[in-house]
Amino acid sequence: MVECTSNWLTVCQPMTASAPGVAVKVDIMAAGPQEVDDLLDGLVSFSSHGLQQIDLKEYFHIIKELGKGGYGKVLLVKDIKTGQRMAMKVLDKVRTSRRSFLLEFSMAFFLSSHPNIIGCNGTAFTTNDYFVFALELAPAGDLLSLILPEVGIPEDAAKRCAVQISSALEFIAEKGLVHMDIKPENVLVFDQECRCVKLTDFGLARAKGAVIRAKAGSVSYMAPEMCVMTLSEGLAAEATLDVWAFGVIIYCLLTGEFPWQVAISDDEGYKRFVDWQTNSQVDNPPVTWSKIPTGILKMFSDLLAIDRSKRSQTTEVLKYMSESWKEETPDSATKQEEENLIQTGSAVQPGEPVCESSHPETERNSDNSQSNASVMSSLSSMSCLLSTDTSESQCEMTPHPQKGHVPETPIMYDDEMSFHVGAEVDIG
Known part of the structure; x- marks a missing residue:
C-alpha cells in the first residue's frame, strides 16, 4: 500500500x-x-x-x-x-x-x-x-425505457426516483461537482418499481465554478442560461444547472411528455411557462401544466425558477411527498396500462421518444455544515430501504433498449451507456 x-x-x-x-x-x-x-x-x-x-x-x-x-x-x-x-x-x-x-x-x-x-x-x-x-452491472436498463409516452410512470415510482436522484445530486453538489447531463438515459434502474435507481455517466461533469465555453448536455433538459450562452461570455458550472434538468425529468416522469423542446423564447411552450411564472398566476397554469396537480406546482416553480439565483435545491421535493403528484384520470384503460407496466415487470418497448419531437441532446453548497447534515439526514430517512447488496450483479443482463430512432442533436454529448446495480428505496 x-x-x-x-x-x-x-x-x-x-x-x-x-x-x-x-x-x-x-x-x-x-x-x-x-x-x-x-x-x-x-x-x-x-x-x-x-x-x-x-x-x-x-x-x-x-x-x-x-x-x-x-x-x-x-x-x-x-x-x-x-x-x-x-x-x-x-x-x-x-x-x-x-x-x-x-x-x-x-x-x-x-x-x-x-x-x-x-x-x-x-x-x-x-x-x-x-x-x-x-x-457495476445493471439488470433493468435506464429510466427512459420505463416512460410511457403521454402517460409517464406511476406516481409512487416517480416519487422514488425523485428522492434517489435528489440524494445523488445533493451529494455531487456537496463535493463541488456539477453533472451537466442529467436526463432519464443517465438514470439506471434495477427493478420495475424504481426502488433502486442510480445516476451514471460523468463524461461531461465539471468542477463547480469551471467556465463552460460550449453548450453541454441535452437540449430538452438544458437550463435557459445554458441555452442562451455565448462562446465569448461562457457560463460558470453551478449545481443550479442540474436542478433545472432534475425538474424537467420529474415533469417527464409524471406526464410522458416534455414541458417544452428548448428553454428559449422562440419555443412557445417555454414562452408560456415564463409568462405564467412572471405573472405569478400559480392557479392558472398553461394547458401543458394543467396536467400537474395544483399541490406541487410550487415545487416546479422553485426547481425551474427562471432566475438561477432563485432556483431551489433538489431536496425541495422532500416537502411534497404527501401531495398527489399525478391527476386521477377517468380513463381506466390508461390507468390499468400504467399499473401493468409495474406489476408485470415488462419494460416499455422502445419506439417513441418521451414526447412527439424530442431533442435529447444538450451550487448550491451550504456554508453551514449542520444544514448540510440535516439535508442528507432527511434524504436518508426518505430512502428507508437502502441496501448495498450486489448479489444480483452476476445475473444475465437485459439488453439496453436501442434508441437509434430517436432524433438527436449532438452538442457535447457522450452517449455511452453504463450499467450497474444499487440500493433500494421505498416511499412510505
Whole structure:
C-alpha cells in the first residue's frame, strides 16, 4: 500500500488478481468542495502513472455489447479467472484524450460511495485502441425505457426516483461537482418499481465554478442560461444547472411528455411557462401544466425558477411527498396500462421518444455544515430501504433498449451507456 502526502488518497490492491489495473481508495467524506480540484488532479495523476496496457481478451471473456456510441461502447464481460461479470466502458483513443478518460474515471470513482451513484470499482487500463474502466452491472436498463409516452410512470415510482436522484445530486453538489447531463438515459434502474435507481455517466461533469465555453448536455433538459450562452461570455458550472434538468425529468416522469423542446423564447411552450411564472398566476397554469396537480406546482416553480439565483435545491421535493403528484384520470384503460407496466415487470418497448419531437441532446453548497447534515439526514430517512447488496450483479443482463430512432442533436454529448446495480428505496 502506498500513501500520498495528502490524507485523502491511499493506493490499494487491484479489484481482481487476474486483471492488472488501477485501484485507489479515497476518503471522500473528508473532502469539501474547496478541495475537489486538488483531489481530482491527484487522482488523475496517480491513475495515469498506474495505467497499464493489456490485451482485454486475455483477462476477460466478452459476452456481448451492451451499448455503443460515438466515443466507444459498453461491454458485458466475465473475468476469466474469477467468473465475475461486470460492465466495461470502452472509449476510443482516437476520440478521447487520456486526461479526459482519467478525469471521468476519477470522478466516477470519487463519487461511487453514494448508494444512488454508479458503482466504480477502481479498475482501469488501456488496450491498443481503447481506454477502459469497469463498472457495476445493471439488470433493468435506464429510466427512459420505463416512460410511457403521454402517460409517464406511476406516481409512487416517480416519487422514488425523485428522492434517489435528489440524494445523488445533493451529494455531487456537496463535493463541488456539477453533472451537466442529467436526463432519464443517465438514470439506471434495477427493478420495475424504481426502488433502486442510480445516476451514471460523468463524461461531461465539471468542477463547480469551471467556465463552460460550449453548450453541454441535452437540449430538452438544458437550463435557459445554458441555452442562451455565448462562446465569448461562457457560463460558470453551478449545481443550479442540474436542478433545472432534475425538474424537467420529474415533469417527464409524471406526464410522458416534455414541458417544452428548448428553454428559449422562440419555443412557445417555454414562452408560456415564463409568462405564467412572471405573472405569478400559480392557479392558472398553461394547458401543458394543467396536467400537474395544483399541490406541487410550487415545487416546479422553485426547481425551474427562471432566475438561477432563485432556483431551489433538489431536496425541495422532500416537502411534497404527501401531495398527489399525478391527476386521477377517468380513463381506466390508461390507468390499468400504467399499473401493468409495474406489476408485470415488462419494460416499455422502445419506439417513441418521451414526447412527439424530442431533442435529447444538450451550487448550491451550504456554508453551514449542520444544514448540510440535516439535508442528507432527511434524504436518508426518505430512502428507508437502502441496501448495498450486489448479489444480483452476476445475473444475465437485459439488453439496453436501442434508441437509434430517436432524433438527436449532438452538442457535447457522450452517449455511452453504463450499467450497474444499487440500493433500494421505498416511499412510505
